[in-house]
Amino acid sequence: MILSFKRIVSLFGIVVLFSSFFYKNISNKITIKNSLDFERNELVSIRFKDYKCFSNSKNHESLLIKDKNGKQLVTQLVDNNLDGIPDELLFQAAVPANSEVTYTVITTSKSIQKRPLDSITTFARFVPERIDDFAWENDKVAFRTYGPEAQRLTEAGRTDGTLSSGIDLWLKRVPYSIIDSWYFKNVKSPGYYHIDHGEGYDPYHVGSSRGTGGTGIWENDSLYVSKNYVKSRIIARGPLRTIFELDYAPWSKYGVNETKRISLDLGTNFSKFESKISSTSSIPNFTLGITLHEKKGISALNVQKGIYRYWEPIDDSFVGEGIVIDPKVVKKALNYQSKTPDQSQILIVAAPENNSLIYYIGFSWLKSGQIQSVQDWDLLLEKQSKIIQNPLLVTIK
The missing domain is CATH 2.70.98 (Beta-galactosidase; Chain A, domain 5)
Known part of the structure; x- marks a missing residue:
């Protein structure tokens, strides 16, 4: 079957529509507070069930974390009960003594391709x-x-x-x-x-x-x-x-x-x-x-x-x-x-x-x-x- 140009344009529009549905852009601010008197470099866990903005998300793989300078951080999804659905997103935060820092979590259709990697690992x-x-x-x-x-x-x-x-x-x-x-x-x-x-x-x-x-x-x-x-x-x-x-x-x-x-x-x-x-x-x-x-x-x-x-x-x-x-x-x-x-x-x-x-x-x-x-x-x-x-x-x- 040969598709007409109008038909192709129409199908393309449907694909874009569904893509936008599944990859709706999200931007949330994460504030992390350190109450101790020394700098802490620790993993932070975003447990999806604890936050409405993520609990119903179907595209956890597309989540990215950026620091205050816009640098994308290494992240990891964890499925703690091995049911095939991610339970939390991990990233490493650096928080000075008695201070707080802000990170940004974003979701876009290109997040998966942009996910940074590091050769140092557990x-x-x-x-x-x-x-x-x-x-x-x-x-x-x-x-x-x-x-x-x-x-x-x-x-x-x-x-x-x-x-x-x-x-x-x-x-x-x-x-x-x-x-x-x-x-x-x-x-x-x-x-x-x-x-x-x-x-x-x-x-x-x-x-x-x-x-x-x-x-x-x-x-x-x-x-x-x-x-x-x-x-x-x-x-x-x-x-x-x-x-x-x-x-x-x-x-x-x-x-x-x-x-x-x-x-x-x-x-x-x-x-x-x-x-x-x-x-x-x-x-x-x-x-x-x-x-x-x-x-x-x-x-x-x-x-x-x-x-x-x-x-x-x-x-x-x-x-x-x-x-x-x-x-x-x-x-x-x-x-x-x-x-x-x-x-x-x-x-x-x-x-x-x-x-x-x-x-x-x-x-x-x-x-x-x-x-x-x-x-x-x-x-x-x-x-x-x-x-x-x-x-x-x-x-x-």
Whole structure:
């Protein structure tokens, strides 16, 4: 069928009309207030259900954020419940101390093509080439933990497995992603990532300890812990935030079922954990831990502020580890000393609320250049505690 010129013009007009309907221009001002006495560079979340101007939008992919100078920022859409519909839009805001800044969110038909990108990102993945590790990182830190096959190998008497639900720390000193590279090179040259080739390395020992941030149940001077995670799933992955979940098989005589939802934002030393737990009977003392290794470091327990720190020598440098938690949910904390390997630990006994416990684990390595002393690490921990207690105030008009 041959269309006449008038017919073509008419069809074009219909396309433009529908395009305008689905891509109606939106321009809203976002005011972000920082009530603290230091500058904050943090992710801001626009939860669509909380704002009428976005709740009925069908074109979330076309949203852009501009700063006061008109620069377009890197953004990320997150579908938290994996139902195929974005729940929130993330962007990174810089807000001076005791100040507020204004950003603009816009939607146009060309927004998708204009979305800026950045090579520095957050990242996480299941790692089958190293049995079944799960690893995650951002521009400052990297972590890993261990899966069911590594557990099976150990329980079968093999020496190439790992039996631990503790959290391992990878010391990196470059902002770009290293997980894929280190694992790839480790396949070719076993033990590669245990040697610093200029980007950092993994000298941190977890063993049967909690590493930094592993969970357990403290009872009668003993810590009962789960085995390795049994399932993993990624909720979101970069560029600004990575989110995933780890499931653990029922553990202890209390039949604890635990799922950890873990997230890591760009630009922070702290990974957020939310442990969702249920059990066949009441759990007496749900506990978080930080290993003291050979007890050569310095511990600091601040129950009033919910800050728990360990500063220790590792090889020819120092590493600061820490847990930050809402002090209202902490029942007690102790610096537990033991003659049994891997059992000397900072232990934080907490009371989950509504079967959930939220806490932040983090670290910093002196050679990363991010800190220069234990005082710097203490300052980062203090800031993280204040950030948790005083979130940025976001207003959209």
